[in-house]
Amino acid sequence: MVPLSTLTPELARTLPGPSWLVERRVAAAAALERRALPSTDEEVWRYSRIADLELDDFAPVTGPVPSLPDAAVLPAGARAALDAVPERAAAVVVVDGAVVHVEHGDELRAGGVTVGRLAGAGAGAEALGAVTGEPADLFVAHNDAGTRDPVLIDVPAGTAVAGPVVVVSWVTADAVEVNDRLVVRVGEAAEVTVLDWQGSDDVSALCLPVVELDVAAAAHLRYLSVQERGPQVWQIASQVSRVGRDATLVSVQAALGGSYARCRADCRLVGRGATGNLSAIYFGERDQMLDFRTFQEHVAPDTTSNLLFKGAVSDTSQSVYTGLIKVDKAARGTNAFQTNRNLKLSDGAWAESVPNLEIENNDVRCSHASTVGPVDDDQRFYLESRGVPPEVAERLIVLGFFREVLDQFPVPQVAPLLRDRIDARLGRRARQEQES
Amino acid sequence: MSAPSELRIEGLRAAVKGRQILQGIDLTVRSGEVHAVMGPNGSGKSTLSHVLMGKPGYEITGGRALLDGVDLLALAPWERSRAGLFLAMQYPIEVPGVALVDVLEASFAAMGHDASLVPSSVRAEAERIGFDDKLLGRALNVDLSGGEKKRNETVQLAVLRPRIAILDELDSGLDVDALRACARRIESMTQADGLGVLAITHYSRLLTELKPDVVHILAKGRIQRTGGPELAEELERTGYADYVDEEPAAEPAKARVLDPSAHPAASGAAFGDAFADPFADPLA
Incomplete structure (x- = not known):
């Protein structure tokens, strides 16, 4: 058999950690040999750039992880991400797959809240993989085999963490495969907000992050991911969540970076009365492709899911959204909504939007909507008639389009930053058009 | 008051999708004057307002429109605004996520005016016509009633201080109180700031509040008659029967x-x- 990559059981055995973690990785690496690269023939990979991926161009990062606390200077981008949220409850910085920095207050520690390395945590073995279960695709399997230093945020039952817990994942090495793993467990009636900031230097890397969100009964988890990888990075991410009885998950993604950047999100509403609110903003430029696959799975009765993904594509960039609302037989009383709206800002840009329903129970309220189109002419004319030049009018309209999601950011202080990033992209676009 | 302005429309002809709508309009509005353009449905009233402001989708087939000698038809819509023209739209467009103040600040900035004056000016103008403060924070025209949208248009008109304002059916969707408030504000601008007004309307309702100096009857793409305020009163009694081919049954x-x-x-x-x-x- 042709090896898919350099991530072999032998290599997995050299990765650091306690023996249970090493054995787990080795078993996962062995199972990899039976998996093939997906192809665009599969619906969930349709429209993707998976055929362009050369796994063997990237070597998994190996070597020991630094001991903590480490006085190492953080990469400037990682430092900036931390500084964006000064009033944080706790923080973890992961560089090239290894935890290098942990901030964890005494008060949280005393309250039994874990933030840091999963490998050393008492609940680590039990928590890792509890939500993902059988890997959904080759890349989750890769992460199982190659995750170097997984991170655990564990909030015990009844505990409300004030202020966001910030996780910054940064990549500085070239030609590496990075398998970041973040596991968030929120105990019964507990509450926490997590900011997951994914960035990199301008390197050519393959990032395969996996995030597990485990929300127990009556708990609240607000999760915000900011994907700002460098322009050469390939990212294939998976976010898997499990929401219990009367619990609520709010998950918001902001995706700007990467050459090809994909996120598959599986939200399973497993407890009666569970709610999953999923939203995203994305803005593609140059020739990048931003690719989203969502699964709203209603397993239990009286569950609610709301999905709102809004994106814009400029230059020759591309975006893909495909989503499935799946309502199981037992899930009577389901409310499920799915909306994907796309602005096509250039003739050369392209956006695909494919919403889908699969319903096995009659007692449900479901709707889906999707649009792909340019900036509305009437809106533009209205603003221009007030004396606003066309390029400014377009900027205002596009920023207004994103505001619906920006206003819902679980970490509100990040919203203006993302707005500025988008504004900068619109500004660059306007300048280019003036020059040409 | 700055130097008087003049909007001069000469032989203006326009078509939509090959169909000739405006058949040659001649009209001159000067500072401080209120001109009413009245006409039956389909006479070309809204087309006239759209063509003057430069809405896409219309083909100019003849004539010209000059604002203080500047050829409006050669300008982009935002440049027409900068030249001193304003259009209060019949159906103000909803622009999700975009605040009124942001738009007016962008407009001030483009005109080289001090944008920091916008918020206080918007508040003052809103109060003047009884436009609820709370609505100012909303996205443009989103979740506003018909009357609120027209008050919103009037606030913008008052903040932007154009030389000439076109009001396209300002009275539609307005309740009596709102109509009076908006009309009085515009009337006061004609006196204090020398605003010239081209008020397009189907009914004479608006004109009881905003007193016209001149009334034009537009039908079949042409000004059919021009007269004083008494012409509006006459129309109130007789309707547009004389200006259409047959009763619109x-x-x-x-x-x-x-x-x-x-x-x-x-x-x-x-x-x-x-x-x-x-x-x-x-x-x-």
């Missing part, structure tokens, strides 16, 4: 069909019979 007929009991078929005859002959009048 289609409208009342539609209204009657909406009441199923008024339909002859409702009294017992099968509905199928009424539609057996597609040319038969179902109300005969």
